[in-house]
Amino acid sequence: MDLSSEAIVLDVADTAPLTRREIADLLPEVPDWSLEDGRLAARFACKGFDEAVTFLNDVAGFAARENHLPDLGIHAARYVDVAWYTYAIGGLSRNDFIMAARLSEWLRCRQGAFL
Template identity: 30%
Template sequence: MPVEPLSQKEIEDRLAELPGWSAADGRLTRSYRLGTHFAATAMVVHIAQVQEELDHHSDLTLGYNTVDLSVHTHSAGGAVTVKDFELAQRVEALAPGHGAQ
């Protein structure tokens, strides 16, 4: 079943429930800072597992002690959809366990 793009109002309303996340250039984005490179690497692996479970993948960048995500839905023409918010919520839920800020 195709996923429909969200309106700008729907995106703004949903972002209000996800501190630290923003929407720019048709994507949801978030950066996390962690205590060590190893902690950041572990978080990337955990996010990859969630992405596989959801069958929805972000652009995921590992820095020395940072993790950056950028996500949109290719099947919706590169727009932001509920799938992107589902992934963002799952990442937000796992981030504290990795000490991410």
């Protein structure tokens, strides 16, 4: 099953973070993302600051609708960083990979709007 079509598990507080092996197995399924400081991260380039703010807000809205929130930031006035991490378990969960896959798919559907 494609990661982007898997359901988000809402209550993961009693689950263990993914192991290094599980993370290594899942990374190829989200090629737009990399592991940085224990988080699943990607950087997106926008045309300028206004576009970066709009893009960040769009990603925040998307994540809120999906019920799993990323860390977000704007750097150098045009780059938006998105990082998935499940704070409730102190590590990465399958939800983080599902959301990375969903966000990548959502962005492909909006190709050219910001990137």
